[in-house]
Amino acid sequence: MLKKKSRDEIINQSYHRYAFEDDQKNLPSWFVEDEATHYQTNLPVTKEEMREQRLRLKAINARPIKKVAEAKARKKLRALRAWNKIRRQAVGIADSTDLSEKSKIKQIQSLYARLGRKQKKLRPVLMVSGRNRKARPADGTKPAKNAPKRYVDKRLKSDKLGLKHARKRHARGKVGKKSTKRQLNRKNLRQR
Secondary structure (H helix, E strand, O other), rough: OHHHHHHHHHHHHHHHOOOOOOOOOOHHHHHHHHHHHOOOOOOOOOOOHHHHHHHHHHHHOOOOOHHHHHHHHHHHHHHHHHHHHHHHHHHHHHHOOOOOOOHHHHHHHHHHHHHOOOOOOOOOOOEEEOOOOEEEEOOOOOOOOOOEEEEEEEEHHHHHOOOOOOHHHHHHHHOOOOOHHHHHHHHHHEEE
């Protein structure tokens, strides 16, 4: 406290935005405890500490997302099961005595070729169009080039549904049986 500089530093450190006279008797205890953790001045941090924190965060961000990791594990398990199944079939073919060596080799090769041939089937992308907009994917993402597209339109959907119901009614042969008398009566009234 003898030096002016150190005295000024102490005074300056005591005045900050978190230093205020607040009546904490009226506040709930849990609120006071929670505020005590947040209402503190930020002490200066060294570059080394910042570097350590950045490295820690980088390691956390580098970890795969749980859902992605699970999906990859499931994919790997499916591939392993398919591989084991084909291997068992190949062993069965190799152990069979009624086939020649050439035909055994051919069948085993076709088995392994079938394993690599399975490709992912692309789902059709729903292309939604409205009154004032062009047809574009429903989820807003850009579809794959070779993905099949199905165009969906609310007006078209309701028209198709109406035609379907009309066909059903026509197939049953009940085309307005209940209302025919009423319609005939109206015609007769008009003619009179």
